[in-house]
Amino acid sequence: MPPTRYTSRAVDPSPLGSPLTLPFSSVVLQNRFMKVAMTERLATWDPDDINASGIPTQQLIDLYGHWGDGGWGTIVTGNIIIDPTHLEAAGNMILASSPLSSLNTQTDPRFIAYQKLAAAGKRGGSVFLAQLNHPGRQTEFALQENPVSASDVQLTKGIGALYAFGKPHAASLDEISHIKAAFVHAAAYLEKAGFDGIQLHAAHGYLLAQFLSPTANLRTDSYGGSLTNRARLIAEIADGVRGATGPDFVLAIKINSVEFQDAGFSTEEAAQLVALLEEHRFDIVELSGGTYESPAWHHKRESTRRREAFFIEFAELVAPHVERARTFITGGIRTVGAMVDALESGLDGVGLGRPSATEPRLPIEILRNGQKGCIKPLVGDTNVLGGEDSWGVGASLAGAHMLQISLNQQPIDPSDQTSIDGFLKGFEKWVAAFPKRSKREVLDHVRIETVKPRPYGVVESSTA
Ligand SMILES: Cc1cc2nc3c(=O)[nH]c(=O)nc-3n(C[C@H](O)[C@H](O)[C@H](O)COP(=O)(O)O)c2cc1C
Numbered sequence: 001m002p003p004t005r006y007t008s009r010a011v012d013p014s015p016l017g018s019p020l021t022l023p024f025s026s027v028v029l030q031n032r033f034m035k036v037a038m039t040e041r042l043a044t045w046d047p048d049d050i051n052a053s054g055i056p057t058q059q060l061i062d063l064y065g066h067w068g069d070g071g072w073g074t075i076v077t078g079n080i081i082i083d084p085t086h087l088e089a090a091g092n093m094i095l096a097s098s099p100l101s102s103l104n105t106q107t108d109p110r111f112i113a114y115q116k117l118a119a120a121g122k123r124g125g126s127v128f129l130a131q132l133n134h135p136g137r138q139t140e141f142a143l144q145e146n147p148v149s150a151s152d153v154q155l156t157k158g159i160g161a162l163y164a165f166g167k168p169h170a171a172s173l174d175e176i177s178h179i180k181a182a183f184v185h186a187a188a189y190l191e192k193a194g195f196d197g198i199q200l201h202a203a204h205g206y207l208l209a210q211f212l213s214p215t216a217n218l219r220t221d222s223y224g225g226s227l228t229n230r231a232r233l234i235a236e237i238a239d240g241v242r243g244a245t246g247p248d249f250v251l252a253i254k255i256n257s258v259e260f261q262d263a264g265f266s267t268e269e270a271a272q273l274v275a276l277l278e279e280h281r282f283d284i285v286e287l288s289g290g291t292y293e294s295p296a297w298h299h300k301r302e303s304t305r306r307r308e309a310f311f312i313e314f315a316e317l318v319a320p321h322v323e324r325a326r327t328f329i330t331g332g333i334r335t336v337g338a339m340v341d342a343l344e345s346g347l348d349g350v351g352l353g354r355p356s357a358t359e360p361r362l363p364i365e366i367l368r369n370g371q372k373g374c375i376k377p378l379v380g381d382t383n384v385l386g387g388e389d390s391w392g393v394g395a396s397l398a399g400a401h402m403l404q405i406s407l408n409q410q411p412i413d414p415s416d417q418t419s420i421d422g423f424l425k426g427f428e429k430w431v432a433a434f435p436k437r438s439k440r441e442v443l444d445h446v447r448i449e450t451v452k453p454r455p456y457g458v459v460e461s462s463t464a
Helices: 058-068 109-124 158-161 172-192 207-212 233-245 268-278 312-321 336-344 354-358 364-366 391-406 418-437
Strands: 033-035 075-076 128-134 197-202 248-254 286-287 326-330 351-354
Touching: 033 364, 058 075, 058 109, 058 233, 058 391, 109 128, 109 172, 128 172, 128 248, 172 197, 172 233, 197 233, 197 391, 207 233, 233 248, 233 268, 248 268, 268 286, 268 312, 286 312, 312 326, 312 336, 312 391, 351 354, 354 364, 354 391, 391 418
Parallel strands: 033 075, 033 351, 075 128, 128 197, 197 248, 248 286, 286 326, 326 351
Antiparallel strands: none
16 A cells, blocks of 8 residues: 555645755755755764764665665755764764874775765765754763853753753853864865765754854853854854865755744844855755754644644745845645745745655655655654654654664655554663663664564555
């Protein structure tokens, strides 16, 4: 039986297939689809040997090869960490800070692995971007007890309460300068390895978002106070990256269009920020929303539920302030109707997270095979809230799918009851193991053990 899909209004998908030229790098995206960042946690990990950690594995390379064949205009990796002492999670890809001048590109295993990763992600013509991240205060206590942030404001609410993050210290000017250098080094390193560009992660409450946020950034020096000051770190990184990379290197950023937080980073500020980003020659601005303190990857308003994209009402306020940079919107988009609507609202493209793990070839399905909607999962459905439709279940399903693809297996059909029962069994086991996890273990992803794996590319559902 073919999978069940979200139903869309009748619509011509061809605007989604039109190429897009980026304003500063002049790179051309083959279409408007972006596979957005999703942390894979599939890199090497040894807490006692950070030099052996964070190297892309063959599984990661295979995962990106399948996305590379999927017809995406742009592929963004999951967050790659620029400071080995501040991880988003064990199993993250990490960049070494040793100078490029001493790098042996013929023998260095990390460099060679990144080269293979870029080649796999680009093999179908997608523009391949590395998402660079420093989590700041959002790093697990077990891995870093003394995190750095804009100020010493601890994250204790929302998802923050669940993870028990340490109390951060305010970054010294020396630390800021090291952080900047690490971002710039990472971009130059990855350009050498064959990446088309980078995306700075300045959304969802990570370090660059902590600097932007009036609640996390209480500084009184030139990195705090006005929006220009709070965005200074981003601007200086951007200028550094432009100076260290070639003219056709793509510079992108992911920001929040709204934080749903009292006194948090606001939509008005996001509108001012995009104008500033253009001055620093960002090619692409991806608009998202929410933080660990106030998660928002679901519908907060009835009015957005009707339009699918969680942040569309905010993105529409931000997009008119952008003159040259290309804007993408991410979060909740599931039908071709909503995708085309986003373009008609003035955005240049659509970002897809969870659906890209369910269907790595989604752009081909839509542009060539006439599909009008993403596969509708029986759990983790973005249009419903709570219980089996909570963010945690949906995100875990995406993780389980990524794991399957990385093992060259076809991701289970989440609209099929037998398959979803298998996933839920694995999910229960994964949740039970969570508190017992040691520092050595990667949190990894839910394993679906009760459904016989099919080789990648075999698409019938288990009840067929
Ligand atoms: C498993 C998983 C991991 C994620 N990791 C990242 C990440 O590394 N960086 C990031 O910017 N967003 C991350 N996100 C958020 C997604 O990029 C996206 O903003 C969110 O899933 C909403 O889009 P969607 O409704 O199309 O899934 C992650 C989401 C999922 C499901």
